[in-house]
């Protein structure tokens with residue numbers, strides 16, 4: 001009989017002794033935090049082999065990222081999760097996660113267009129710690145890559161994380177906003193046409209799903225969508241900071 005294969009941590013060369021939830025459990029609302037007839041979003045979550053050092057090693061960052069995503073997603077589910085005791089408690093806990101998020105809030109003037117009329121009004125802009133969010137998404141991406149390879153191959157090269165939702169500090173679009181939204185559209189269209197690599201993976205797609213697309217120029221690109229609204233892309237670093245939309249061999 002063959003001895004059991006040794007499985008390594010998705011993140012380092014240590015032998016995996018635990019399983020880490022991907023994405024972390026805190027992204028998924030617990031059943032008792034939602035209305036009675038809601039599904040159990042914490043059931044059958046996907047796990048990845050991890051060493052004890054890398055299991056829950058970023059729980060503060062994870063909660064911060066989950067809160068940022070929930071606060072900025074427009075789906076009905078995100079809205080009811082945001083209003084739940086769970087998010088409110090999460091915002092209060094850990095040295096005031098809420099305080100940390102809202103400490104950067106500043107009042108700004110924006111202009112909206114209603115029936116063709118431009119209306120100036122004040123709103124609240126919050127500057128998120130983008131690097132923290134990117135670290136968490138990077139870690140999720142590396143774990144998904146490991147799982148996609150059947151725990152055989154690790155993503156060792158540098159990882160780039162982008163989101164069409166993240167804006168510059170002055171609220172203008174980032175330099176690569178245009179190509180990011182084109183890539184997003186390409187995924188949405190490809191999914192409708194049921195193209196290879198566009199299949200949604202995830203046990204609770206209302207909270208999280210991902211698509212893993214291999215492409216000639218990019219090598220691969222992972223699209224992760226939280227709460228049906230907040231999308232991130234992760235891909236290996238190339239010379240250019242952002243992928244051009246034509247790089248997607250669709």
Ligand SMILES: [Zn+2]
Nearest residue numbers: 009012051054
């Ligand atoms: Zn490890």
